[in-house]
Amino acid sequence: MANDPFASFKAAQREGWALFAPLETLTTPPAGALVAFAGVKPGQAVLDVACGTGVVAVTAARAGAQVKALDLAPALLARARQNAEVAGVAIEFTEGDVEALPYPDASFDVVLSQFGHMFGPRPAVTVAEMLRVLKPGGRIAFNTWPPELFTGLMFALVSRYVAPPPDVPPTVLWGDPSVVRERLGDAVEALEFDREIMLTPCLSPQHYRATIEGTAAPLLKLVQSLSGEPAKLAQFRAELEALIARFTKQNVLLQHFLQTRAIKR
Numbered sequence: 001m002a003n004d005p006f007a008s009f010k011a012a013q014r015e016g017w018a019l020f021a022p023l024e025t026l027t028t029p030p031a032g033a034l035v036a037f038a039g040v041k042p043g044q045a046v047l048d049v050a051c052g053t054g055v056v057a058v059t060a061a062r063a064g065a066q067v068k069a070l071d072l073a074p075a076l077l078a079r080a081r082q083n084a085e086v087a088g089v090a091i092e093f094t095e096g097d098v099e100a101l102p103y104p105d106a107s108f109d110v111v112l113s114q115f116g117h118m119f120g121p122r123p124a125v126t127v128a129e130m131l132r133v134l135k136p137g138g139r140i141a142f143n144t145w146p147p148e149l150f151t152g153l154m155f156a157l158v159s160r161y162v163a164p165p166p167d168v169p170p171t172v173l174w175g176d177p178s179v180v181r182e183r184l185g186d187a188v189e190a191l192e193f194d195r196e197i198m199l200t201p202c203l204s205p206q207h208y209r210a211t212i213e214g215t216a217a218p219l220l221k222l223v224q225s226l227s228g229e230p231a232k233l234a235q236f237r238a239e240l241e242a243l244i245a246r247f248t249k250q251n252v253l254l255q256h257f258l259q260t261r262a263i264k265r
C-alpha cells in the first residue's frame, strides 16, 4: 500500500472492522443465499473478497469448491481460520486489499463478496480487480445494501453526523441496480438482480443500536468522533433507534439486501 492514496483510509478500515466477529451469526444466512445465488459447484475455484470471518468462504467450501479468501483485518482472518477448522474445510486465507488482489489473472471460476467489496474506496479499481482475477465465462456475485432500506438509511444517517472522505463514493450506491449496471458495464453479460432479507433478532431498538455500535466500523468511528459532544451523540442515537423501530416487526429487524450476479465476457 506504499503508493496508495487511500492508505490511511484502508488502515482505518483494517482497525475499524476488528470487532465485527459477533455479527457473523447475522451474516451466515445471507452467505448461504449468496453461494446458492452464484450457483457454486463442487470443484470450482472460488474467491471470497472481504471475507471477514469467512462465512461465505466456508459455505462455498462446504459446497465442494476450492476456496481462497481475502480481507484487510487480521483479527477477522484469525476467526475465519478457526471457522474453517471447525467446519473441517481447507481454505487459503490471505490478508489483503480488494483494490490489489494478490492472485493471477483469470484464476477463479467464481468471485464473491458479501457486504465487503463495497468498502473499497474506488469502485472502478475494485471492479477491475475482481474481474481481472475471474476467468472469462466465470461468475461474479455479491450482496450489498439498497440505499432506500434499513442498512442503507443507517449508513446515510451516519454520514450526516460524521462526513465520509469527499473522494469516496457512498458505499450504498452498490445497492442501486442502475449504479451496479453502470459499474460492471460491458465487461459482463447476463446481469441479474434479486432481493433477500437478513433477519436480525431485536429485543429493543436500544439492543440493536448497542450491538452495531460495538461491532461495525462506521458506527464505532461515529461514537468515537462524537465522544466529546454528548448532545449530538444522543440525537444520533435517538434517530438511529427510530429507524430501527421502523424496520422491526415482532422483535425481528428486517435488513433487505440486493443480490447481483453476472458472467464475465
Ligand SMILES: C[S@@+](CC[C@H](N)C(=O)[O-])C[C@H]1O[C@@H](n2cnc3c(N)ncnc32)[C@H](O)[C@@H]1O
Pocket: 010, 013, 014, 017, 020, 023, 024, 027, 031, 049, 050, 051, 052, 053, 054, 055, 056, 070, 071, 072, 073, 076, 096, 097, 098, 099, 113, 114, 115, 116, 117, 119, 120, 121
Ligand atoms: C461488513 S464486513 C463483511 C464481512 C463478511 N463478508 C460477512 O459477510 O460477514 C466488511 C468487511 O470488509 C473488509 N474490508 C473493508 N475494506 C476492505 C478492503 N479494501 N479490502 C479487503 N477487505 C476490506 C473488512 O475488514 C470487513 O471484514
